[in-house]
Amino acid sequence: AQKVTQAQTEISVVEKxxxxxxxxxxxxxxxxxxxWYKQPPSGELxxxxxRNSFDEQNxxxxxxxxxxxKSTSSFNFTITASQVVDSAVYFCALSEETSxxxxxxxxxxxxxxxx
Amino acid sequence: xxxxxxxxxxxxxxxxxxxxxxxxxxxxxxxVSWYQQALGQGPQFIFQYYREEENGRGNFPPxxxxxxxxxxxxxxxxxxxxxxxxxxxxxxxSLGGVFHxxxxxxxGTRLTVL
Numbered sequence: 001a002q003k004v005t006q007a008q009t010e011i012s013v014v015e016k017x018x019x020x021x022x023x024x025x026x027x028x029x030x031x032x033x034x035x036w037y038k039q040p041p042s043g044e045l046x047x048x049x050x051r052n053s054f055d056e057q058n059x060x061x062x063x064x065x066x067x068x069x070k071s072t073s074s075f076n077f078t079i080t081a082s083q084v085v086d087s088a089v090y091f092c093a094l095s096e097e098t099s100x101x102x103x104x105x106x107x108x109x110x111x112x113x114x115x
Numbered sequence: 116x117x118x119x120x121x122x123x124x125x126x127x128x129x130x131x132x133x134x135x136x137x138x139x140x141x142x143x144x145x146x147v148s149w150y151q152q153a154l155g156q157g158p159q160f161i162f163q164y165y166r167e168e169e170n171g172r173g174n175f176p177p178x179x180x181x182x183x184x185x186x187x188x189x190x191x192x193x194x195x196x197x198x199x200x201x202x203x204x205x206x207x208x209s210l211g212g213v214f215h216x217x218x219x220x221x222x223g224t225r226l227t228v229l
Contacts, residue, residue, distance in 0.1 A: 004157075033215040043203060045158070045220035050216070080120040091157055101215050102148065103207075105157030 002027045004094050006106035013082055016065070021077045021109045023092030029053075031097035032069065033076045039089040049073065066113050082113045119208050119221035127227045128196050136191040137223045138206030143179055146170070147189040148183060148218060152203040157204035167212045193226075201228045 003026040017070045025034065031040040036048040049059065051068055059066045063080045079086055089110050120139045125156040129133050140147050146165045150158035161172035164183035187208070193200055203225050207218035 009204065014227065037220075043225075044222045045205065045207075047217045047219060050215075050217045073117075093157075095215050097215075100163065101146070101209065101211070101218070102160040102163060102171050102173065103158070103218065104160070107157050 002029075002094050002099065002104045003030075004092050004106035005106055006090075006092055008109045009107070010110045010112070012025060012112045012114065013057045014058070015084060017113075018080050018082050019024050019080060019082050019111065019113075021079075021090050021092075021111065022078065023075045023106060025073050025094045026093070027073075027094060027096055028065045029096040029098055034091040035103065036066070036075075036077050037105075038090060041088070043101070044103050048077075068081075079107065082111075083115055084113050087111060087113045119206060119219055121204075121221040121224050123224060124222070125225045125227075127229065129229050130196055130198060132196050133192065133194045134196060136193075136204050136206075136225065136226070138189045138191070138208075138221060140187045140206075141191070141219050144208035144210050144219070145187050147183055147187065147211045148209070149189070149191050150205040150207065151175075151200075152198055153172050154202070154221070158205055161191070164229045170211075193214030196228045198228050201226060 005024045032053045037045045056072045089108045120143045148163040149161040152158040162172040163170045183189045204221045207220045211216040
Protein backbone atom coordinates (compact mmCIF):
# COMPACT_ATOMS: atom_id res chain seq x y z
CA ALA A 1 0.00 0.00 0.00
CA GLN A 2 1.17 3.49 -0.70
CA LYS A 3 2.14 5.77 2.16
CA VAL A 4 3.72 9.18 2.58
CA THR A 5 5.40 10.30 5.77
CA GLN A 6 6.26 13.87 6.64
CA ALA A 7 7.90 13.53 10.01
CA GLN A 8 8.22 17.27 10.65
CA THR A 9 4.89 18.51 11.93
CA GLU A 10 5.97 22.11 12.42
CA ILE A 11 9.05 24.11 11.49
CA SER A 12 9.76 27.69 12.49
CA VAL A 13 12.57 29.73 10.92
CA VAL A 14 13.65 33.33 10.69
CA GLU A 15 13.40 35.10 7.37
CA LYS A 16 16.33 34.46 4.98
CA UNK A 17 17.15 31.12 6.55
CA UNK A 18 17.20 28.02 4.34
CA UNK A 19 14.76 25.28 5.29
CA UNK A 20 14.31 21.68 4.15
CA UNK A 21 11.03 19.81 4.37
CA UNK A 22 11.37 16.03 4.46
CA UNK A 23 9.20 13.51 2.65
CA UNK A 24 9.56 9.72 2.73
CA UNK A 25 7.30 7.48 0.69
CA UNK A 26 6.42 3.80 0.42
CA UNK A 27 5.22 2.06 -2.69
CA UNK A 28 5.45 -1.34 -4.36
CA UNK A 29 5.09 0.11 -7.85
CA UNK A 30 8.11 0.74 -10.02
CA UNK A 31 6.28 3.57 -11.77
CA UNK A 32 4.97 6.30 -9.55
CA UNK A 33 4.71 10.06 -9.31
CA UNK A 34 5.60 12.45 -6.53
CA UNK A 35 4.15 15.88 -5.89
CA TRP A 36 4.50 18.83 -3.55
CA TYR A 37 1.63 21.17 -2.77
CA LYS A 38 1.46 24.34 -0.71
CA GLN A 39 -1.62 25.19 1.37
CA PRO A 40 -1.70 28.80 2.56
CA PRO A 41 -4.19 29.87 5.24
CA SER A 42 -6.82 30.47 2.53
CA GLY A 43 -7.03 26.68 2.20
CA GLU A 44 -6.50 26.21 -1.53
CA LEU A 45 -3.81 23.68 -2.42
CA UNK A 46 -1.25 25.12 -4.82
CA UNK A 47 0.68 22.76 -7.08
CA UNK A 48 4.46 23.14 -6.86
CA UNK A 49 6.08 20.18 -8.62
CA UNK A 50 5.51 16.73 -10.13
CA ARG A 51 8.25 14.14 -10.68
CA ASN A 52 8.06 10.61 -12.04
CA SER A 53 10.00 7.68 -10.64
CA PHE A 54 12.31 7.49 -13.62
CA ASP A 55 13.58 11.01 -13.32
CA GLU A 56 15.92 11.40 -10.38
CA GLN A 57 17.39 14.68 -11.47
CA ASN A 58 17.17 17.36 -8.86
CA UNK A 59 15.17 20.41 -9.83
CA UNK A 60 15.49 24.06 -9.00
CA UNK A 61 12.86 26.72 -9.53
CA UNK A 62 13.87 30.08 -8.17
CA UNK A 63 14.26 29.73 -4.40
CA UNK A 64 12.74 26.24 -4.45
CA UNK A 65 14.66 23.03 -5.03
CA UNK A 66 13.79 19.36 -4.78
CA UNK A 67 16.01 16.38 -4.07
CA UNK A 68 14.65 13.00 -5.21
CA UNK A 69 16.54 9.91 -4.00
CA LYS A 70 15.05 6.52 -4.86
CA SER A 71 17.65 4.74 -2.74
CA THR A 72 16.17 6.27 0.41
CA SER A 73 12.61 6.73 -0.93
CA SER A 74 12.79 10.43 -0.21
CA PHE A 75 11.67 13.54 -2.03
CA ASN A 76 12.79 16.51 0.01
CA PHE A 77 11.97 20.15 -0.61
CA THR A 78 14.28 23.04 0.18
CA ILE A 79 13.40 26.71 0.31
CA THR A 80 16.42 28.98 0.08
CA ALA A 81 16.38 32.43 1.71
CA SER A 82 12.91 31.91 3.14
CA GLN A 83 10.37 34.73 3.16
CA VAL A 84 7.33 35.43 5.32
CA VAL A 85 5.09 34.65 2.32
CA ASP A 86 6.43 31.09 2.38
CA SER A 87 4.51 30.47 5.60
CA ALA A 88 2.01 27.69 4.84
CA VAL A 89 1.37 23.99 5.22
CA TYR A 90 3.32 21.94 2.70
CA PHE A 91 2.14 18.52 1.57
CA CYS A 92 4.03 15.79 -0.19
CA ALA A 93 1.89 13.37 -2.22
CA LEU A 94 2.28 10.14 -4.18
CA SER A 95 0.31 8.48 -6.95
CA GLU A 96 1.00 4.96 -8.17
CA GLU A 97 0.70 3.65 -11.70
CA THR A 98 -1.57 0.82 -10.50
CA SER A 99 -3.86 3.04 -8.43
CA UNK A 100 -4.86 5.52 -11.06
CA UNK A 101 -4.12 9.15 -10.43
CA UNK A 102 -5.43 9.27 -6.87
CA UNK A 103 -3.09 11.21 -4.62
CA UNK A 104 -1.99 9.90 -1.24
CA UNK A 105 -0.91 12.81 0.90
CA UNK A 106 1.34 13.03 3.90
CA UNK A 107 0.16 14.77 7.04
CA UNK A 108 1.81 18.02 6.05
CA UNK A 109 4.47 20.29 7.53
CA UNK A 110 3.46 23.66 8.94
CA UNK A 111 6.20 26.14 8.02
CA UNK A 112 6.28 29.47 9.82
CA UNK A 113 8.73 32.09 8.63
CA UNK A 114 9.19 34.88 11.13
CA UNK A 115 10.37 38.37 10.14
CA UNK B 116 -8.25 30.52 -18.16
CA UNK B 117 -10.80 29.87 -15.40
CA UNK B 118 -9.55 27.90 -12.42
CA UNK B 119 -11.39 25.34 -10.33
CA UNK B 120 -14.37 26.75 -8.48
CA UNK B 121 -16.43 25.23 -5.68
CA UNK B 122 -19.71 26.09 -4.07
CA UNK B 123 -20.78 26.79 -1.47
CA UNK B 124 -17.82 28.15 0.47
CA UNK B 125 -19.20 27.21 3.85
CA UNK B 126 -22.07 25.02 4.92
CA UNK B 127 -23.60 24.08 8.27
CA UNK B 128 -25.77 20.98 8.52
CA UNK B 129 -27.14 18.82 11.29
CA UNK B 130 -26.54 15.13 11.82
CA UNK B 131 -28.65 12.94 9.55
CA UNK B 132 -29.15 15.55 6.84
CA UNK B 133 -27.95 15.31 3.27
CA UNK B 134 -25.61 17.72 1.46
CA UNK B 135 -24.54 18.41 -2.13
CA UNK B 136 -21.26 20.12 -2.95
CA UNK B 137 -20.44 21.42 -6.41
CA UNK B 138 -17.27 21.81 -8.43
CA UNK B 139 -16.50 23.35 -11.80
CA UNK B 140 -13.33 22.03 -13.35
CA UNK B 141 -10.64 24.08 -15.00
CA UNK B 142 -11.18 24.75 -18.68
CA UNK B 143 -9.96 21.82 -20.80
CA UNK B 144 -9.86 19.34 -17.91
CA UNK B 145 -11.95 16.16 -18.08
CA UNK B 146 -11.12 14.57 -14.72
CA VAL B 147 -12.37 15.59 -11.29
CA SER B 148 -11.20 14.19 -7.98
CA TRP B 149 -12.70 14.81 -4.54
CA TYR B 150 -10.78 14.84 -1.28
CA GLN B 151 -11.77 15.23 2.37
CA GLN B 152 -9.41 17.13 4.64
CA ALA B 153 -10.07 16.95 8.37
CA LEU B 154 -8.55 19.66 10.53
CA GLY B 155 -4.81 19.28 10.88
CA GLN B 156 -4.57 16.35 8.49
CA GLY B 157 -3.67 15.72 4.89
CA PRO B 158 -6.40 15.37 2.27
CA GLN B 159 -7.93 11.89 1.86
CA PHE B 160 -9.04 10.67 -1.57
CA ILE B 161 -12.80 10.09 -1.84
CA PHE B 162 -13.28 9.28 -5.55
CA GLN B 163 -12.48 10.41 -9.06
CA TYR B 164 -14.56 10.91 -12.19
CA TYR B 165 -13.17 10.68 -15.71
CA ARG B 166 -15.46 11.49 -18.62
CA GLU B 167 -18.58 11.03 -16.46
CA GLU B 168 -17.58 7.61 -15.10
CA GLU B 169 -16.28 6.83 -11.61
CA ASN B 170 -12.58 6.05 -12.00
CA GLY B 171 -11.46 4.97 -8.56
CA ARG B 172 -12.74 5.25 -5.03
CA GLY B 173 -11.06 5.63 -1.68
CA ASN B 174 -12.05 4.13 1.65
CA PHE B 175 -15.33 5.99 2.08
CA PRO B 176 -18.79 4.48 2.70
CA PRO B 177 -21.50 4.37 0.00
CA UNK B 178 -23.29 7.35 1.52
CA UNK B 179 -20.60 9.38 -0.24
CA UNK B 180 -21.60 9.50 -3.89
CA UNK B 181 -20.85 11.66 -6.88
CA UNK B 182 -21.65 12.68 -10.41
CA UNK B 183 -19.82 14.22 -13.31
CA UNK B 184 -21.73 16.10 -15.97
CA UNK B 185 -21.06 16.40 -19.73
CA UNK B 186 -19.34 19.76 -19.15
CA UNK B 187 -17.05 17.92 -16.64
CA UNK B 188 -18.38 19.76 -13.62
CA UNK B 189 -19.07 17.51 -10.66
CA UNK B 190 -21.14 17.03 -7.52
CA UNK B 191 -20.35 15.31 -4.26
CA UNK B 192 -23.34 14.07 -2.29
CA UNK B 193 -23.20 12.92 1.30
CA UNK B 194 -26.23 11.28 2.89
CA UNK B 195 -26.98 10.68 6.56
CA UNK B 196 -24.38 13.18 7.73
CA UNK B 197 -22.29 12.28 10.77
CA UNK B 198 -20.31 14.56 13.06
CA UNK B 199 -17.05 13.14 11.65
CA UNK B 200 -18.01 14.38 8.18
CA UNK B 201 -17.08 17.89 9.33
CA UNK B 202 -14.11 18.79 7.14
CA UNK B 203 -12.84 20.81 4.21
CA UNK B 204 -13.92 19.16 0.95
CA UNK B 205 -11.55 19.79 -1.91
CA UNK B 206 -12.18 19.28 -5.58
CA UNK B 207 -9.32 18.93 -8.04
CA UNK B 208 -9.36 18.86 -11.80
CA SER B 209 -6.81 17.47 -14.21
CA LEU B 210 -6.37 16.37 -17.76
CA GLY B 211 -6.96 12.65 -17.82
CA GLY B 212 -6.16 10.22 -20.59
CA VAL B 213 -2.53 10.79 -19.72
CA PHE B 214 -2.83 9.99 -16.04
CA HIS B 215 -0.87 11.40 -13.16
CA UNK B 216 -0.92 14.90 -14.51
CA UNK B 217 -0.87 17.54 -11.85
CA UNK B 218 -4.21 18.15 -10.18
CA UNK B 219 -5.38 21.70 -9.68
CA UNK B 220 -7.43 22.32 -6.58
CA UNK B 221 -10.35 24.58 -5.85
CA UNK B 222 -10.69 26.66 -2.68
CA GLY B 223 -12.77 24.00 -0.95
CA THR B 224 -16.09 23.82 0.86
CA ARG B 225 -15.96 23.92 4.64
CA LEU B 226 -18.69 21.60 5.96
CA THR B 227 -19.68 21.70 9.62
CA VAL B 228 -22.02 19.02 10.95
CA LEU B 229 -23.70 19.79 14.27
